[in-house]
Every structure is written in structure tokens, then in C-alpha cells.
Amino acid sequence: MSRTPTRARALTRALAATAATGALLVSLSACGKADMTKQASPFAAAKGSKSVTLSVQTWVGAQANVAVAKYLLEHELGYHVDTVQVDEIPAWDALSQGRVDAILEDWGHPDQEKRYVQDKKTITAGGGNGVTGHIGWWVPKYWADAHPDVTDWKNLNKYAKQLRTSESGDKGQLMDGSPSYVTNDKALVKNLGLNYQVVFAGSEAAQITQIQQFAKQKKPFLTYWYEPQWLFNQVPMVEVKLPPYSDACAAKGAKDPQSIDCAYPTTPLQKYFNTDFAKSGSSAARFLKNFHWDKKDQNEVSEMIASNGLPADEAAKKWVDEHPDVWKPWLTKK
Amino acid sequence: MSTAAPPTTPGVLGAGKPGPLQGLLRRRGLAKLLLLAVAAAVLVPLAAAAWPGGAWPTALTVDLSGPLDHASNWIIDNRDSNWLFVYVLGHLSNAVVLSVRGVYLLLLALGWTGVTAGVTLLAWRVAGLRIAAVALVSFLVSGALGMWVPTMQTLALMIVAVLASVVVGALLGLAAGLSPRLFKLLRPVLDTMQVLPAFAYLLPVVLVFGIGVPAALLATVIYAAPPMARLTALGLRGADAGVLEAVSSLGATGRQRLLTARLPLARKELLLGVNQTIMMALSMAVIASMIGAAGLGDRVYQALASVDVGSALAAAIPIVLLAIVMDRTTAAAGEKLGAAPSAAGPRLLRGWPAWVGIAAITAVVALVGRLAGSTIWPAGATFAIARPVNDVKEWMVNHLYSGVPVVGGTADWAAHFTNWVLNPLRDGLTALPWYGVLLVVAALAWLIGTWRTALTAVLAMAAIGVLGVWKPSMDTLSQVLAALVVTLVLGVGVGILAAGSKRFEAVLRPVLDVMQTMPQFVYLIPVVALFAVGRAPAAAAAVVYALPAVIRITTQGLRQVDPGAMESARSLGATRWQTLRQVQLPLARPALLLAVNQGVVLVLAVVIIGGLVGGGALGYDVVTGLATGDLAIGLVAGVAIVCLGLMLDRVTQPTERRTTGKGA
Structure with a gap:
């Protein structure tokens, strides 16, 4: 019982000290406006x-x-x-x-x-x-060598069966990466009448891991990808030709992103x-x-x-x- | 022998008195179900007639994208001019930057010698020699991994975040502890805050404060303050009435009573609150790096972006070590408070001389370090673990991924799990009519809780529908359920083994400690390498993350079963299996329910983060919202996650009335 008052006093003191420090910090910055859009990182x-x-x-x-x-x-x-x-x-x-x-x-x-x-x-x-930079759809070279016609989008439906995964169900899988990257793939699949499901890997790291994994097993895959990209040196890939990019198509897409039906620009x-x-x-x-x-x-x-x-x-x-x-x-x- | 066992059970249970209680409950449960069935019989045909089709009716959804986009644009346009930002939030943000910078510069000025010495001495003073040794080794390892500067950044951020959380939490807890009305109001809020995945509220914080340390720190405080508030309030309210009576009869004023009796009596809870706050804050270190926290979390995040598991691990190890040091130190301080003062070590180590001594030695060591050379960790004295770790990972991936004879590869398991468990579950949940889902939720929540919890759960589910994210929510729910079942099967199994063997538990303990403090993000990439992209890796990471808590709670629950009950069962000739099944498990039911509850909360948190590895659904929407600054997508998904968490918590949370009834 004799210890408690000292402890309580210590606690009060600690609380007071914290409050004072907090007040000091706020008052340090409180002389007028504080535009947080102009504040640097504390680790600068x-x-x-x-x-x-x-x-x-x-x-x-x-x-x-x-x-x-x-x-x-x-x-x-x-x-x-x-x-x-x-x-x-x-x-x-x-x-x-x-x-x-x-x-x-x-x-x-x-x-x-x-x-x-x-x-x-x-x-x-x-x-x-x-x-x-150029964004597009790519297939691995080992697969394109065996099936040269896969590099034209018109033939993609023929190969949908080979590209099925548990995530894409009974459709072929078109793998996309990070949600932050520029992509029209969902619209493209719909507007070109492709029997494919866009599966988002969620991050580029996950997408690269998956591509490397496929390549190790020489499995076929179709992926959203872009160049310049170092992964081409490890996993050679061939681009799939989409309907050519045109300004008219881009203008249409700017109005309604759902209507895009041509390749990505360079x-x-x-x-x-x-x-x-x-x-x-x-x-x-x-x-x-x-x-x-x-x-x-x-x-x-x-x-x-x-x-x-x-x-x-x-x-x-x-x-x-x-x-x-x-x-x-x-x-x-x- | 088997005939002898059944009669023992009621007798054993009768000793703990839940026998008649259980019967009553069962009957009450039946009444609840009947009532619900009647309500359903009236309401469902009406609902089905008004809105045909199984999916959530579009007539009942509200499209928030317009107003949310508007709000987000307004904030961006007015952030540098509106008074709210310039005079209020700006100062807040400025104070954060100044204090973090202050601590960071102090740590840098102390140098690696000073910081290591200071922390070690502090741990020695507060927690004893063993933990001091742990602290010493931890800081040396962090330096040797080449992570000294990021470790100091994280430490600076954590010190400020923990202090802020403790102050905010203690003030809230003080208010709630002193005013019963406020307690009633705050309690459900605080309980709920603890079940929310932190991922859900990153976006609003970022929108207001922009990417950077202030946003990261605030998100951390929001996440870490509730346990402090909760435990403070509970501690104050739990104070012994007799002592309080005695103090007030001695003529103490209200303030004196608070300072001399209530707070000291609650100090165990207060310290436990500090401990929990520290752990929660550290677990945010990596998540917060998505919004600019820098330090170790950022290293983990950057390494994962380039699929470098080794480097990610090198940055994750210091986080784990920091967590272990801080956890052990505060926990030991809590235990010491209960012990007699004479046991607190040699005379020199007590009172203010000890603190002065620590400060002096730290200063001297810091000075020596400074004179001896650079204040940052010597560049030559590091070893890179990234390469070997990556090699091990590669080997595992090469040999386990696919085509392993007999058992099949991990990728094949993942595909089976997706095809046979996740897909049917998702399709089933999506096909279930929405009123069916609401009814199931209501029935479960009411059976296990009260009509209040049932109402909360149903309203939370309905809110998801109103927001127009019914389908992705069902997808997320299916992943949570599948991962939960796996977690429970594994967790309870291992828990039973650990409860049965002290040695096994001793081996398990450090493993569980590390698993619990490892940032969830570190699990994601190796999981992708093993289970391919999709929902299966998300579920696998969730299982790994939730497992330790489930194992711990199960083990503790089984251990606490009255040894007398088990002894009497054994003496009546029950086999070990029979004792387990008919005595131990039923008596440990409250603990098992708690394990389910904790498991659900943890699994949900990771399934959401699984959006980064192809988990899709709500998690992906939150990631999209964060990555593209799209408030409409991100916030709606965040709110849906909150609702889902609320519903899952209420459905699995037994009410206190029953837990206390069981415990008695």
C-alpha cells in the first residue's frame, strides 16, 4: 500500500510529460498554417x-x-x-x-x-x-514455335482449351498483372469474342513467378506483358497480333473504355x-x-x-x- | 468398457453444472429456430415475389461511385487550401513528421553501439538478464543483415506510433472506465475495431494525408490503439469494490481514488494493453509500407515486388526480432509488477540510480562507438542471406511444384483444392438466394449469441448487398470458409498433440512465436511459387497465418480442463481417446469456440491481402483502389470487408453470459 502513492505520482508525472510533449510538438508547428502537401519525409x-x-x-x-x-x-x-x-x-x-x-x-x-x-x-x-514502351499479349516462344498460328488473335479460340486453369474454369486463361497497370483486356476479350477469362495475378511479382513456373514446365500460357522487360531474356516470348492500333479506335476508347477493340499503342x-x-x-x-x-x-x-x-x-x-x-x-x- | 463411458459423461459434466444448462440452451435454441422459421415463412415469399432471382436485387443497391469520386476530387483539389487541412490535419501531420524525425535523429546520433547498449540495458533493468541477451543478439543480427538504417527507421516510427496509441488508448479507456454510459457506447466499437483487417482502412487515410509517414503512422495508431483502450477500461472497471470502498471511506476525493487505487489496481491490464499495442503496431509495419511507411516494411515490400524472397526475409527477420524483444520485455515487466519489490534484483538496479546509470553507460558506449568510427553499422560486417534463401526456395519449387510421384506436386494440390473445394463453395454461395444467406446468418448468430448479435450480423450482410458487392463478397466468404476449415482441422489436431505432450509444446512454442510475428506479406510470394497464382495460395497463406493462434488457444483450453474430471474418467476405464472426446473436448468448448472466432478473424485478414496474389474478389478491389487511387472501388470494398468481418465475428462469438456461465 505504501508503494502505490509514489507509483501513482509517477504515473501522473508520466502522463503530464506526455501531454506536455504533445502540446509542444503541436505548438511548434502551430504558428499559423501547416500545408501538409509541403512536408518532407522524416527520414530525409x-x-x-x-x-x-x-x-x-x-x-x-x-x-x-x-x-x-x-x-x-x-x-x-x-x-x-x-x-x-x-x-x-x-x-x-x-x-x-x-x-x-x-x-x-x-x-x-x-x-x-x-x-x-x-x-x-x-x-x-x-x-x-x-x-x-509497348503493352500487348504474349505467348512463350517454345509454344509459338510448335504452333505458329497462335500468334494471331483470330486463332486464339482454337487454343483456349489448352490454356484452361482452375481459375479460368472452362475458358482459356489470359493472365493480367497488377491492377495499377494500364489494361483494356476485359473489354478486348469481350469485343473480340474470345473464349477467355482474364485472371488478375494481383501484383507483378505474382505474375512473374507464375510465368517462370509455367516456363520451367514448358506449359503454354497467354499473358498481358510489356516491353522493355528483363523477363524476355529468361523466358523468350512472342507477341500475339491484335487488331492494329488506330487513332480512331483510341478516340472511341477514350469515350467509352468498354468499346476498345484494337491493340495497345506504342x-x-x-x-x-x-x-x-x-x-x-x-x-x-x-x-x-x-x-x-x-x-x-x-x-x-x-x-x-x-x-x-x-x-x-x-x-x-x-x-x-x-x-x-x-x-x-x-x-x-x- | 465402452458401455461404462457414457454414464460417466453426464456425471462429469454435472460437476461443472453445464448439464442442465445445456439442455435449457438446446431448448431455447429450438425456440429461436422456430421463431426464425415462422418469420422466414412470412418474409421470404414476400421478398421472392418483390425481387425475383437469387442474386441481391439491383433495386436494393445504392451506387456510391458518383459521390465518392466527387469527394475524392474535392479532397485532392482542396488539400492545400481548405482550413480543415491547413489548420487541423496539417498540424497533425506536421507533428507526426517532427516527432518521428526527432526520434530517428536521436537513434542515429546514438549510433549502433549506443542503441544496442541502451536497449540491452533497458531490457536488463526491466526484464532480467535472459531477455537482455535476446535484445543484444537481436540488434546485432539486424545490423549484420545489413538492415541497420531501415531498422532504425522502423524503430523510430514504432516508438512514436506506440506512444501515440498508448496515450490515445489510455485516454479513451480512462473515459470508458469511469463512465458506464460511455463504456456501453465504446465497447462494441472497440470490439469491432479489433476484428477489422487493417487493409480495409488504408485508402481513406491515404486520401486525406497522401502517401507518406503521417498516413502510415495514423493507420498504425487506428489499428493499435483499441486494445489499449479496451484493456484500460476493463482494468478500471474490474477494480476490487472492497478496496475502493475502503479508500473512499478514508475520505479520498474522486481524483485521489483514481490515482491511488483504481489505476494502480489496473496496472496489470494497463501493461497487457501496452504489450498488445506494441504487437499490433509491429504487425502493421509491412502493411503500412504500402502507404509510405519506409523502413523495414518498405524493404519487404520492394523485395516482394521483384520476387526476391531472400531479401524479403532479410528485412522481415529484424521485424520479428524487434517484436520478440518488445513483447518479452513488456511481458516480463508485467509479471514483475506482481512480484514482491525485494525480488526486483540487486539494490543498484532499483530506483532512479539505475535509470541514470543506464543513460550514462549508453552515452559512454555511444561516444566510444562514435570515436571508434562510423555511427552506422560497419559495411564490411554484414552477411547476405538473400542468395542462399533464394536457392533453397528454388530447390523447393523445382522439386515440389508438380509431378512428385504418388502424392503429386503442390500445384496439383492447389488445383484440386480450387476445383473441388473453392469452386463448388463459391458457386454454392453465389447460387444461394440472398434471403437464404441472411437466414443462415441469422440462425447461426442467434443460436450462438443473442438477438442483438444476430441483428448486427444480418444488418452487416444486408449492407454488403446494398453496396452492390454481393457477388465478390460471396467469393471472399467462400475462401474464408475453406481456409477456416483447413485451419481448424490442422490447428485443433496439433493443439491436441501439444496439450498431450509437454515436450512437443516446448518445441512448438518458438515456431509459433515466429509464425505469429512474421509479417503476412512474407508468406505471399513463396506461396505463389508453390501453389501458382489464384485463390489457393491466398487460402494457404491464410491457413499458415491463422494456425498459431488456433493451436495456442486449443492447447491452453485443453490444458485448463479440470484434472479431476479427467482423472475420474480414466479411473472409470475410459481410454485416452474416449477421455479426449467425451471429457476434455466438451469441457474445453469455450476455448474451442474462441479458437474458431480468432481463426475467422485472422483468416479474413490474410484472404484480403491475398488480392495481391490472385485471390480476386474484395481483396483485389482494395488493392485496385489503393493502386489507382479509386475511392469508389476501394472504399466500397473496404466497407464490405468490414461488414463481412463483423458478420463472421458475430456468428462465431459466444456471448459473455454463456462464457461466464461455462467458466463457473
């Missing part, structure tokens, strides 16, 4: 002044861009670089808030572009990164910057504006990361050492 570099935050998307091509940009920013320009993994559309939001300074590879998001670049002007377009991949960052005139902003390479370079780095298991930093160093002719101009060009 302590030095503060020379730091850049880059968005890394989940696919390895994007990781290769960021790895090389990060390496050069740190070793040639003396910046501290933070990377954040964010899905594509939330990345636009983070970019407009300044939590991220740059996206180095975007596959085309017209809605977001209109909102943030044209209307709110919080994001500035940064030009292409030099790589062209997209020059774009860079986007936070407007404040782009206008800052810092050497990092200039460097990222000049960042421009091609599919071969990107794949070289991607493959070192993904299939040779090199840490991104080391892969970037290796590429940087071998290709000064490509990156030197990024530093000097105005």
Missing part, C-alpha cells in the same frame, strides 16, 4: 539542402532508371537521393505534393496529366526518357517533375531533364538487377563505368 537526409527524392515504380525497368540517376546524382553532383516505392497513380499525387521530385518513367495517364499538369500546374512535363515513356523542383534551376533538375537513354541501356541495367541479383547500386555503377559516352552529356548539356 539530415543535411537537407542538396537532396532529391525519386519515385521508383514496381517494375524493374523503372528501377534501372532510378538506379542510374541516383548513382550519378550522388557521385557526380554530390546529392543525397531518397527513393520511394509508390504505385503509378498515387505517385502522381505524391509528385504534385512535392513528396517526390521526379517520376522517370510514366506509361501515359491522360486523366492525371490533365488535372496536375494542365489545370493545377503542380507538375511539369519533363520530356521522354528515350525508351518506348508509348514513348515520359518523365514528369514537380513544378517547384523543375523551376528551382538546381543542377539535379537540369540533370534529370537531360536524362535520356535507350531500350538497350535500360535492359542492360535491368537484367543485372533482376536476373543476376546485383544490388541496384552496383548494377548502376557497372553500367556507368562502361558507358561514359551516354551519360556525360546529361551533366554538361544546358
